[in-house]
Amino acid sequence: MAKPPAKKAFALRLxxxxxxxxxxxxxxxxxxxxAQIEMLLREALKKRGIDVAISKQPKRGRPKKED
Incomplete structure (x- = not known):
């Protein structure tokens, strides 16, 4: 099963x-x-006409058993 890409981690100096x-x-x-910083960045991008799709999140919990 392919894993969705992980979130990009980087240092941010504020x-x-x-x-x-x-x-x-x-x-x-x-x-x-x-999460708030990500939300603010998305709002700022949208205001500038750049709509960024929300990435698909991995499913939580134990995978279902296959028959």
Whole structure:
């Protein structure tokens, strides 16, 4: 079974005030700071006319038994 591509990990340097604002916003919207940054990036890209499709997430749990 082919695995979907993993998310790209990279270091992001942020001004501490920007990071604090992202964390507050994330807490208000019940998201992690990482998910909030991704959401903000998607919104900014869409505003500029670039629509990025959401990648298919891997299924969770134990795979079904094959007959």
């Amino acid at each position: 001004d501490p005030a920007v990071h604090a604002a992202v964390e507050r916003l994330a807490a208000d919207e019940l998201r992690s700071a990482n």
